[in-house]
Structures are given as structure tokens and as C-alpha cells.
Amino acid sequence: MIVLTGLNHKTAxxxxxxxxxxxxxxxxxxxxxxxxxxxxxxxxxxxxCNRVEILASVGEDGNALKNLKDFLAKSGGLTQSEVADCxxxxxGEEAVRHIFRVASSLDSMVMGEAQILGQVKDAYRxxxxxxxxxxxxxxxxxxxxxxxxxxxSETAIAVNPVSVSxxxxxxxxxxxxxxxxxxxxxxxxxEMAELTGQQLIERGAQSIIIANRSLAQAExxxxxxxxxxxxxxxxxxxxxEADIVxxxxxxxxxxxxxxxxxxxxxxxRNRLLxxxxxxxxxDVEPVASALENIYLYNIDDLQDIVDxxxxxxxxxxxxxxxxxxxxVTRYMNWQKELxxxxxxxxxxxxxxxxxxxxxxxxxxxxxxxKKEDQEKIENLVNSIVNKVLHSPVTVLKxxxxxxxxxxxxxxxxxxxxxx
Numbered sequence: 513m514i515v516l517t518g519l520n521h522k523t524a525x526x527x528x529x530x531x532x533x534x535x536x537x538x539x540x541x542x543x544x545x546x547x548x549x550x551x552x553x554x555x556x557x558x559x560x561c562n563r564v565e566i567l568a569s570v571g572e573d574g575n576a577l578k579n580l581k582d583f584l585a586k587s588g589g590l591t592q593s594e595v596a597d598c599x600x601x602x603x604g605e606e607a608v609r610h611i612f613r614v615a616s617s618l619d620s621m622v623m624g625e626a627q628i629l630g631q632v633k634d635a636y637r638x639x640x641x642x643x644x645x646x647x648x649x650x651x652x653x654x655x656x657x658x659x660x661x662x663x664x665s666e667t668a669i670a671v672n673p674v675s676v677s678x679x680x681x682x683x684x685x686x687x688x689x690x691x692x693x694x695x696x697x698x699x700x701x702x703e704m705a706e707l708t709g710q711q712l713i714e715r716g717a718q719s720i721i722i723a724n725r726s727l728a729q730a731e732x733x734x735x736x737x738x739x740x741x742x743x744x745x746x747x748x749x750x751x752x753e754a755d756i757v758x759x760x761x762x763x764x765x766x767x768x769x770x771x772x773x774x775x776x777x778x779x780x781r782n783r784l785l786x787x788x789x790x791x792x793x794x795d796v797e798p799v800a801s802a803l804e805n806i807y808l809y810n811i812d813d814l815q816d817i818v819d820x821x822x823x824x825x826x827x828x829x830x831x832x833x834x835x836x837x838x839x840v841t842r843y844m845n846w847q848k849e850l851x852x853x854x855x856x857x858x859x860x861x862x863x864x865x866x867x868x869x870x871x872x873x874x875x876x877x878x879x880x881x882k883k884e885d886q887e888k889i890e891n892l893v894n895s896i897v898n899k900v901l902h903s904p905v906t907v908l909k910x911x912x913x914x915x916x917x918x919x920x921x922x923x924x925x926x927x928x929x930x931x
Contacts, residue, residue, distance in 0.1 A: 514652065514847075515577045516607040517599055518558075518565030518584070521621050524598035532564050532588035532595075539587065543644045549583060551576030554649040556639035558614070560631050562621050567611055569648040577601055605844055608652065612836045615656040616663040617670070624670040624825050629660050647850070652843060659839035666835060669828040672821030677704055677760075679814045679821070680788045681711040684756045687786055687807075691717040697754040698722050699747070699768070700761035701729040704790060708758055709737045721754070723747050725761075751785070752776045758788045759795035767795040773803055780805070790814060852908045855921045858930045859905065863897045 519529060536542055536559060546555040546566065554569040564584065570576035585595050602610045613619045615632045636653040639645045645653070664670055685691055696717050698705050701724040712720060720739035723746075724730035730741035742750055744767070751757065751772065761767055768787065787808045789796040794810060801808035871878075871890060878886050908924055925931055 513570050513604060514567070514607045514648065515570055515580070515601070515603050516565060516567045516610055517577055517580050517601040518563060519595070519598045519600065520563035520565075520619070523600055524595070528588070528590065528595060528598055529562075529564060531590060532584055533559055535587035535589060536564065536584070543639060543642045546580070546583070547644055549576065549579045551579070554645045556635050556645060556649060556653075558632060558635040560628070563614075565614075567607070567649065567652075569646075577603070605840060608843055609836065609840045611652065612656050612659045612839055613833075615660040616832055616836060617660070618663075618829060618832055618836065622674055623822075623829060624674065626664075626670060629657070632656065632660075648847070651846060655839055655843045655846075659836055662835045662839070663832040667828040667831045669825050669832050672824050674818055674822050674825060675707070676790050676811060676814050676818060677707040678711055679817045680708060680758055680790055680809075681715055683788060683809060683814065683817070684712075684758070684786065685715055688755070691715055691756075693718070694755040695719050695753050696721070697750050697757045698733075699744075699757065699759035699795060700724060700791070701726065701733045702760065702762065704760035705758075706733060706736075708760065708790070709733065709739075713737055721750055723750055725763075748772055748776060752779045754785065755783070756786045756788070757796075758790065760790045761795050763791070763795060764793055766797045768800065769797045770800040770803060773800050773806060777804070788814070852921050852924075855924055855930065856905050856908060859901060859924065859928055862928065862930060863901055867893055867897055 519532070521529070536557070539545060542557065543555065546552060546557065546568070551570045551572070551574075552568050553571055556567050558565045558567070566580050566584065568576065568580060581595075581599050581601070582592070584599070585592055588595075610619070611632075615629055617623060617625050617628050620628050632653075636645070636649075640650070684694075684696075688694055691712065694717070696712060696719060698709060698712075698720060701722055705722070705724075709720060709722075720734070720737050722730040722734045722737075722739055722741045723744055724733075724741070725744050727741060727743045730743070733739075734741035747767070751768070757768070759767060773785075782805055784805050784807065787796050787800065787806065789808065789810045792811060796808055796810075798808070798810070800806055867890075871893070878889065881889075904924065908920060
């Protein structure tokens with residue numbers, strides 16, 4: 513039985529997630545501790561800023577899932593009453609579906625984001641290196657990766673930006689076609705500026721200048737993006753050089769005024785200037801949009817793009833869910849077939865023992881035959897046995913994947929007296 517338990521941004525407040533995350537991270541021997549829990553045969557854990565989950569293959573012990581939840585709660589120094597409504601748990605097919613949806617980013621805070629698949633792969637890699645996974649989870653995880661790959665290649669769930677910073681960069685790229693060779697000025701050095709800078713670098717930007725009230729903070733961010741840092745004192749000069757300006761400060765006053773833009777108009781020699789203002793309150797004076805060769809977009813313009821793209825992603829999620837269902841069915845069929853493998857092995861072993869016993873009984877008269885004739889007889893007998901077994905083995909595999917494998921297996925074991 514495959515089981516999964518954990519909590520995420522939908523079920524638990526950040527205070528609870530932080531405690532459990534930190535408690536588990538402190539345990540250097542986390543996987544050995546999980547493997548030591550009664551009933552756990554294979555395990556891996558997935559810890560991100562939005563979720564803490566344990567996936568396991570368990571045996572007959574009916575308390576394994578409860579023990580895993582207790583382990584997480586205790587790791588965070590929390591009582592069961594404190595986390596009673598935070599944990600979810602899945603068994604069998606639902607556990608398989610959940611991990612496939614997680615890997616495919618259908619369960620993420622931002623549907624379609626790419627980071628989660630890498631995190632799932634890292635979690636699996638660690639478990640694999642520490643010998644915490646075997647046949648069941650190894651196959652499960654590779655199937656989850658295939659499902660995620662299909663979702664990204666067969667749907668448009670990840671194509672359109674659904675964050676303001678991402679939308680700002682996509683807009684800039686759409687305007688110019690390529691960011692290569694364009695001079696980009698980021699005003700502000702906070703979290704939004706950092707996210708925007710990362711997106712710019714990923715899309716080919718090479719010349720980024722960070723302008724900020726605190727030069728030291730600007731220098732830290734500029735170093736990260738291999739750019740340059742300036743203070744706001746020289747902002748006007750940098751506006752002359754820029755092609756794209758993305759502003760995201762926390763200022764209550766306009767950072768870029770229409771008067772400032774009028775002053776530099778002739779120095780820019782009629783070059784277009786695109787201003788993308790993602791600050792609230794706004795950084796760029798709205799009337800600047802009326803100036804010649806100035807194109808100004810604010811956060812409301814970008815939010816319209818984000819909302820439309822989120823709508824597209826939700827539509828694509830319907831296709832993605834269908835892909836996940838297909839892959840879940842494929843994996844569950846494999847698992848049912850897996851349950852029949854010991855019986856198939858027993859069946860072949862019994863047939864082999866019968867052949868061996870009958871050959872030994874016939875040793876007296878076979879002894880008079882040439883060695884090559886003896887081998888021909890043995891090969892003939894084995895061939896007949898294999899052909900007789902072919903249909904039962906094939907049906908055992910096929911029927912166990914379609915119906916209750918335990919019933920089919922039990923019937924075969926009784927018919928051939930394998931127990």
C-alpha cells in the first residue's frame with residue numbers, strides 16, 4: 513500500500529508549517545528515522561516553503577500512516593490537537609494521484625510553476641541515494657516525472673505568466689522581441705525587484721542597472737545579476753540611457769516624474785522608453801504616459817494580463833488532470849501486475865520442479881540414449897510446459913490489472929496448489 517501524509521499552504525498556517533519544516537530539517541538522519549517506523553518499507557519526504565509531505569510504501573501494519581503523522585507533529589514540537597485539522601492523508605490510488613498532481617504543479621500555490629518538479633526530483637534523489645526507496649516508489653516517482661513532462665509538453669499550463677513580475681518581463685520581451693542588447697533600469701532593490709531581475713536574466717537580459725535609495729542594497733542585488741548599481745541621485749542620467757524601466761519601490765512619492773522625462777527628451781534622441789510601474793503606490797507619475805515616445809504600464813495593466821493568463825491555466829488544468837488520470841491508471845495497473853509476480857514465479861518454479869522430478873524418474877531408460885538426444889527430450893518437455901503455462905501467466909497479468917488482483921492470485925494459488 514502506498515500512503516502519503518502531510519500539510520500544505522491550503523491546510524495549515526505558516527506558523528505550523530515553519531515549525532514542522534524546521535524540526536524535520538534539524539534531523540540529520542530523517543530518512544533512517546522514517547524507515548524505522550513500524551510498517552514502513554520505503555519512504556521519501558518532500559519539504560518546500562509551501563508543503564511538508566511524507567510518501568511511503570507500507571506493509572500490513574495498519575498504524576503506519578498514524579505513526580507518520582505523529583512523527584511529523586513531534587518533529588515540529590506540536591501536539592496532535594494543535595495539528596488535528598492540518599494533516600491530510602491519502603492511501604493507494606489517491607496517494608498516487610496526489611504525488612502526480614504535485615509533480616505536475618496542479619497542487620501548487622501558483623498552478624503551472626516549474627520549481628516544484630525540481631524539488632520533487634531532489635527529494636527522490638536523496639531517498640534513492642540513502643537506499644530508502646525500492647521497486648514500488650522507484651517506479652512511482654519515474655511515472656510522476658513522466659506525468660509532469662506530459663503536462664508541460666501537451667498543455668499550455670505553464671506558458672503564460674501569472675505573477676506581476678513575470679508579466680512585466682514578458683511584456684518587455686513582447687515589445688522588443690528580444691532583450692539582448694537592451695539597457696534595463698530596475699528602480700528599487702526589494703523582493704519584487706529581485707524577482708523581476710531573475711526573470712530578466714532568464715530571458716536573456718545582459719545589461720541591468722539597479723537604482724535604489726540605499727546604494728549598498730542596490731550593490732548587493734547588482735552583484736547577484738552581474739549588473740551595475742547607482743543611487744537615485746543619478747536616476748535622471750540613467751533614464752537617458754535606458755530602453756526599459758521597471759520600477760518597484762515602496763516610496764509614497766513619485767520617483768519618476770513627467771518633468772524629469774521632459775528634461776531628458778532631446779537627449780534620448782527620440783528613442784522609445786518603456787516604463788513598467790509595478791509599485792503600489794505608483795512610482796511613475798501617470799501623466800507621463802501622454803509624453804512623446806513614452807509608453808507607461810502600471811500594475812493594473814499587468815494584473816489584467818495575469819488574470820487572463822490564470823484563466824487560461826485553469827482551462828489547461830482540465831487537460832492536465834486528464835493526463836494525470838491516464839498515468840495514475842497506468843501505474844495502478846503495473847502495481848496490480850506486480851502483486852501477481854510472486855505467484856507467477858511460484859507457478860514456474862513448481863512446473864520446473866515437476867519437470868526435474870520426471871526427468872530423474874526417467875533416468876534409467878534415458879541413460880541409454882545419446883547425450884544430444886537426452887537434451888532434445890529435456891528441451892521438448894520444457895517447451896511444452898512453457899506453452900502450457902503461457903496462457904495462465906498472461907491471463908494472470910492481464911486480469912490482475914483489470915480486476916481485483918488478490919482474488920485472481922488467490923484462485924491461481926489454489927488451483928495449482930502453490931501454498
